[in-house]
Amino acid sequence: MSQNVFDLSQLKLKLTESLENISFDINKGIKTLNNDSYCVLGELKDLKDKFEEVETMAATFYLNNYLAPYTDKYLEISTCIQHLSHQRHGALIVIERKDQVDLLIRAGTSIGATLTQSLLESIFYPGNPLHDGAVLIRGDKIYSAANVLPLSGIGSGGKKLGTRHRAAIGLSERCDALVLVVSEETGVISFAIEGSLFPMSVTSSMI
Known part of the structure; x- marks a missing residue:
C-alpha cells in the first residue's frame, strides 16, 4: 500500500x-x-x-x-499550498481534469515545465509578475501561469468573496476542473468544485 x-x-x-x-x-x-x-x-x-x-x-x-486520478504530483501541490498558507501568500491553482479549460480562461504565460513544489511556490511569491493570475496544471506539468478565470456572481453562505475565490467558483461552475485557493488575508486554503467552495484543514493528513 x-x-x-x-x-x-x-x-x-x-x-x-x-x-x-x-x-x-x-x-x-x-x-x-x-x-x-x-x-x-x-x-x-x-x-x-x-x-x-x-x-x-x-x-x-x-x-x-x-x-489522485489526474496528477501524480499531489504531494508537491500539498506541500506548496501549506507553505503559501503559512506565509499568507495568495494563490489560485487550477487542476485540469476531464474537461479542457482553454476556451474558458484568458491564457497567460506558457510554462510547460514539470511540476515541482519549489517552482509552483515561487510563482506565487509576492512581486513575481505571474503571481496575480491562476496557474494551470495538466497532469504532472505546470502548463501556464497568470491565467485569468471567469468570475462567479454568487457568494458563499452569504459571505463576501474576494476575486480569487470568485474566480475559483466561476471556473468550477463551467467545467469539472478543481481549483485551489489560498487566501492572502487569512491563509485559509479552500477548493472549488462543481460551483461550490470548501475550506480545508492544513495538516499532515493532506499528504
Whole structure:
C-alpha cells in the first residue's frame, strides 16, 4: 500500500470516528432536554465547532480522491499550498481534469515545465509578475501561469468573496476542473468544485 493510500485510509477512519462521536453527543443532548433545569446551549456551541472541524476534514479527504486520478504530483501541490498558507501568500491553482479549460480562461504565460513544489511556490511569491493570475496544471506539468478565470456572481453562505475565490467558483461552475485557493488575508486554503467552495484543514493528513 502506498503512503498516500495509507494516509487516505487513516483520514477516512478519523472522519468516521468524529462523526460517530458527534452522533453520540447529539443523542446525549436530546436526553438532557428532559431536564428542564439544564441548559444545552454550551453543548450546541461545542457541536457546531465539531461540525466545522469535520467539514474541513471531509474536504481534505475528498480532495485526495478528486486529485489522485489526474496528477501524480499531489504531494508537491500539498506541500506548496501549506507553505503559501503559512506565509499568507495568495494563490489560485487550477487542476485540469476531464474537461479542457482553454476556451474558458484568458491564457497567460506558457510554462510547460514539470511540476515541482519549489517552482509552483515561487510563482506565487509576492512581486513575481505571474503571481496575480491562476496557474494551470495538466497532469504532472505546470502548463501556464497568470491565467485569468471567469468570475462567479454568487457568494458563499452569504459571505463576501474576494476575486480569487470568485474566480475559483466561476471556473468550477463551467467545467469539472478543481481549483485551489489560498487566501492572502487569512491563509485559509479552500477548493472549488462543481460551483461550490470548501475550506480545508492544513495538516499532515493532506499528504
